[in-house]
Amino acid sequence: MARDKDKRNFALRTQDGDETSVFSGGTPRQAALKAARRLDPADSEDDADPEEIRLREKGTHKVHIYEGWAWEEEAPDDKPGWMPGDITKGNVSKEGVEHLDEI
Numbered sequence: 001m002a003r004d005k006d007k008r009n010f011a012l013r014t015q016d017g018d019e020t021s022v023f024s025g026g027t028p029r030q031a032a033l034k035a036a037r038r039l040d041p042a043d044s045e046d047d048a049d050p051e052e053i054r055l056r057e058k059g060t061h062k063v064h065i066y067e068g069w070a071w072e073e074e075a076p077d078d079k080p081g082w083m084p085g086d087i088t089k090g091n092v093s094k095e096g097v098e099h100l101d102e103i
Contacts, residue, residue, distance in 0.1 A: 010055035013063060019056065028064040029092060031055055036068030036090030045071045045091070053092065061100040066092040 010031040011019035021038075025031035035053050042048035048069035055064045070090040075083050 009058040010064070011058060013054040013056050015054075022058070023055065028055055028057065029066075029094065032064065032066040032068060032092040032094075033090055036066075036070055036092050037088050039068060039070040039090065041070040041072045041088045043072065045069070045089070047071070050093070052095075054098075056100070063098040063100060065095040065098060067095055068092040 006026050007024045008026065008028075008031075009022050009024050010028060012021040012023065012035055013019050021035070023031035023034045025034065032053050032055055035055065039051055048071045050067040050069045053066040053068040055066070056062065057064065068090060069092075070088055072086045073089050075085055075087050
């Protein structure tokens, strides 16, 4: 497991530049996967519509841009007792990196 010093923070940005949430992860993709799981889930991965996810790395001018989607799946048979019957899974595809002029 990564130590806290290896974690980076990424702010979820809207189209108008507001930063609504912060996700942490060792890589931008890890933070994007966390953000994707908060999207409205489809019934299956094939039915999911990708949405743009923009994450600004805190302390930098970099905005990582992803296409993300989420879907619901039945939990595995060996799930712990506290886990619900359906779980939300997510996936992302990197579209690029944008550099901001100012923060």
